Amino acid sequence: MKKxxxxxxxxxxxxxxxxxxxxxxxxxxxxxxxxxxQLQTLTTDEEGNPVAGFTVSxxxxxxxxxxxxxxxxxxxxxxTSKLETGKQxxxxxxxxxxxxxxxxxxxxxxxxxxxxxxxxxxxxEVTEGTVSKQIAIAVTGWGxxxxxxxxxxxxxxxxxxxxx
Amino acid sequence: MKKxxxxxxxxxxxxxxxxxxxxxxxxKDGGTGEALVKTSTQNEDGEEAAGFTVSxxxxxxxxxDSTETDFTYHITSQLAPAKAVSVEVKDADEVNQMxxxxxxxxxxxxxxxxxxxxxxxxxxxxxxxxxxxxSTDGWDKAPVSEYxxxxxxxxxxxxx
Numbered sequence: 001m002k003k004x005x006x007x008x009x010x011x012x013x014x015x016x017x018x019x020x021x022x023x024x025x026x027x028x029x030x031x032x033x034x035x036x037x038q039l040q041t042l043t044t045d046e047e048g049n050p051v052a053g054f055t056v057s058x059x060x061x062x063x064x065x066x067x068x069x070x071x072x073x074x075x076x077x078x079x080t081s082k083l084e085t086g087k088q089x090x091x092x093x094x095x096x097x098x099x100x101x102x103x104x105x106x107x108x109x110x111x112x113x114x115x116x117x118x119x120x121x122x123x124x125e126v127t128e129g130t131v132s133k134q135i136a137i138a139v140t141g142w143g144x145x146x147x148x149x150x151x152x153x154x155x156x157x158x159x160x161x162x163x164x
Numbered sequence: 165m166k167k168x169x170x171x172x173x174x175x176x177x178x179x180x181x182x183x184x185x186x187x188x189x190x191x192k193d194g195g196t197g198e199a200l201v202k203t204s205t206q207n208e209d210g211e212e213a214a215g216f217t218v219s220x221x222x223x224x225x226x227x228x229d230s231t232e233t234d235f236t237y238h239i240t241s242q243l244a245p246a247k248a249v250s251v252e253v254k255d256a257d258e259v260n261q262m263x264x265x266x267x268x269x270x271x272x273x274x275x276x277x278x279x280x281x282x283x284x285x286x287x288x289x290x291x292x293x294x295x296x297x298x299s300t301d302g303w304d305k306a307p308v309s310e311y312x313x314x315x316x317x318x319x320x321x322x323x324x
Contacts, residue, residue: 056190061200066213075199100203104245107203137201146245146284147214151202160193 043084054081054089056158057130067142075111075135075154083125083160090159092119093135100139100150107150109139115156123163205244216241216249216286218319226295229303232275233295237317243284248324250280253293253317262311270311272297283324 028035045051056079064073081089096117099106113135114120122131135154188197207213220237227233241249253274255261261269272295279291297303 053191056197057187058190058197058199060186060188061202063202063204065204065206065208067207069208075201077199100201102245109201139203143242144285146247147205147212147242148245149203149205151200153198153200155196155198156190157196158190158193 052082052084052087054079054083054158054160056089056091056156058156062137064137064139066147068139073137073139075137076132077115077135077156078130078132079122079127080130081122081125081127085125086163087125087160088163089122090119090161091115091122092157094155094157098152098154100152102145102148102150105145105148105150107139107141107145109137109152111154112136112138119159121161125163214243214247214284216243216319216321218249218251218317220317224295224315226297228308229299231297231299231303233297234292235295236290236292239279239281239286239289239291239319241281241284241286243321245284246324247284247321248281249286249319250278250322251291251317251319252278253315256314256316260313262313264309264311266309268307268309268311270297270306271302272313274315280322281324 043050043052056077058077059075062073062075079089079091083089091114093111093115095111097108097110099108101107114133116135120133188199190197205213217240218237219240221235224233224235237251237253239249239251243249254277255274260273261271263269275294275296277293279293281289
């Protein structure tokens, strides 16, 4: 008897936990009658992760042959974005010129291109695939310094800002 | 099984040695990333860029009875840091005698025979060496003729 009562109580408790999904809104019960229901997306995926995001890809290193390349030397970078409405990427680098150095001597260089001097604004929330960009690197003074490995770092900063 | 493990371990070691240049991805609002800009010591044709040129005269004419005659050659270099070009001039057969077509000899010696640059960057640096012929034991004893000898220039890279 006690066992039967225990099982019955367990079943009652399980049924109490269940939350049946009753329909809400109006029931249509008239021929030709109409009603409305709301269809809405979330900004998160089925795992609950926010889907808005972006990727700006820059090379870990750019190697310039001694004397430069006859067709020019470039830092190639790219971006993709899928942002919320009214948002865009703002991408900038930390310098317009600098010195490649071996610790003793310097090779001056200048940068030109998008994101140099002025932040580059993508102008859209969603990109069609990956957008490729180039920054030209012009090094001077090759004949004035000993032949060696000279280097410097260029820092990219990415912000999500409003589309104005 | 041991052979499979050995091959697998070899592959793992090979991958560990390789240093691929991965891209840096920035995916955070306000995020930053760095790209290293660096030079190679090779030019775009893959040749080592460091080098030098020593330009020597094809002929060095000594006027008769001249006891000291200066001659000039030029050095241009762009080397690695703390390196320099050094050039030595000497008689190719190390006898220090000019000879004519009949085998007659005229002794000489060289001064300022070695020139060493002070640094890796040199542009058309003029270097002078001197051919010395003694008047008493040289010119006065030599029948008038055209005497000649071959000089050897040896260039090397030394620490500056």
